[in-house]
Amino acid sequence: MAKTLIPPFCVSGATGSRKERLITRTSALFPPHSASQTQARTVATTSEPLASLPSASKSRHSLSPMLESQTILITGALLLLLFLAWKYKGLFVFFWHECILLPVFNFISGMSKEERILNWVKQNAVVGNPQSVLEAIDKYGYEKEWAMHVGDVKGRIMDKIMEETKPKIVLELGAYCGYSAVRMGRLLPPGGHLFSIEFNQKFADISQQMIQVAGLQDKISILNGPSQEIIPQLKKKYEINTVDMVFLDHWKERYLPDTKLLEESGVLHKGTVLLADNVICPGTPDFLDYVRNSKRYECTNYPATVEYMRMHDALEKAVFLG
Ligand SMILES: C[S@@+](CC[C@H](N)C(=O)[O-])C[C@H]1O[C@@H](n2cnc3c(N)ncnc32)[C@H](O)[C@@H]1O
Numbered sequence: 001m002a003k004t005l006i007p008p009f010c011v012s013g014a015t016g017s018r019k020e021r022l023i024t025r026t027s028a029l030f031p032p033h034s035a036s037q038t039q040a041r042t043v044a045t046t047s048e049p050l051a052s053l054p055s056a057s058k059s060r061h062s063l064s065p066m067l068e069s070q071t072i073l074i075t076g077a078l079l080l081l082l083f084l085a086w087k088y089k090g091l092f093v094f095f096w097h098e099c100i101l102l103p104v105f106n107f108i109s110g111m112s113k114e115e116r117i118l119n120w121v122k123q124n125a126v127v128g129n130p131q132s133v134l135e136a137i138d139k140y141g142y143e144k145e146w147a148m149h150v151g152d153v154k155g156r157i158m159d160k161i162m163e164e165t166k167p168k169i170v171l172e173l174g175a176y177c178g179y180s181a182v183r184m185g186r187l188l189p190p191g192g193h194l195f196s197i198e199f200n201q202k203f204a205d206i207s208q209q210m211i212q213v214a215g216l217q218d219k220i221s222i223l224n225g226p227s228q229e230i231i232p233q234l235k236k237k238y239e240i241n242t243v244d245m246v247f248l249d250h251w252k253e254r255y256l257p258d259t260k261l262l263e264e265s266g267v268l269h270k271g272t273v274l275l276a277d278n279v280i281c282p283g284t285p286d287f288l289d290y291v292r293n294s295k296r297y298e299c300t301n302y303p304a305t306v307e308y309m310r311m312h313d314a315l316e317k318a319v320f321l322g
Contacts (some may be wrong), residue, residue: 242267
């Protein structure tokens with residue numbers, strides 16, 4: 001470019017005032033557009049050899065390997081992303097929904113996902129009919145938005161365990177929107193009661209309303225607070241002497257410490273069933289290690305799938321032997 005801007009006669013024989021005149025004329029014809037052009041003109045005025053000018057062909061050559069390696073890198077990254085998306089489709093769909101679509105849905109509807117679920121249930125379920133509440137939540141989970149209820153597939157396994165165990169007092173760790181509470185609550189015998197611990201105030205309120213729609217408010221109580229604070233108070237503050245079944249479905253790293261807290265607090269009796277969700281996905285390895293290697297528990301694994309997905313998951317039943 002420098003060469004085209006500055007015709008050869010400007011550089012070769014131009015000296016003194018003639019040179020200045022020539023430059024003025026050239027500048028009028030080809031005004032500089034960039035710093036490099038200005039630089040080229042300055043260099044020419046000092047009569048430096050043309051070879052020292054940063055030529056266009058030189059920069060084209062030094063740019064292209066850079067561009068090539070960038071293109072290779074970007075293509076590689078895209079291919080890797082596509083491969084991961086294909087290999088872990090379930091997780092990819094999950095993150096796509098939870099991280100990309102969810103904020104958009106929330107913004108458009110002006111509601112949280114849990115509020116949308118409750119609204120849907122109010123519009124589609126029959127008040128006082130727990131089964132219709134479960135069906136409405138499952139339909140929403142399959143057709144509208146994924147949500148972390150235990151779901152119908154693992155739910156049917158829970159129903160079977162409830163029918164075999166026939167618990168009178170059930171403790172649940174993690175209520176969310178009240179789906180599993182309604183699921184277990186509907187199978188409680190007369191006089192039976194379910195206590196569900198939930199530390200998120202908004203989820204506790206949604207659960208309470210869900211339980212009301214299902215008509216199970218006399219059978220289910222939501223205890224609002226963190227499990228690690230409530231479990232040690234179960235006997236004294238909540239007058240729960242022993243529990244026949246515990247459903248563990250809160251944050252996975254709390255399964256093991258809360259199991260130990262339950263043992264220490266003395267609410268487990270011989271035959272109390274601990275039923276743990278998500279032992280494969282996302283997984284609870286320390287809890288599984290503990291109950292499976294302890295003489296105090298007898299364990300059974302129930303393979304299943306992640307709620308509203310085809311990914312592998314399982315429930316673990318650990319019966320406390322005293
Ligand atoms: C997977 S969801 C529960 C789903 C519910 N059991 C169902 O199937 O419908 C987990 C819930 O546990 C609650 N949670 C997590 N850790 C907790 C803790 N330490 N104490 C009380 N609640 C907790 C979360 O706020 C969340 O609502």
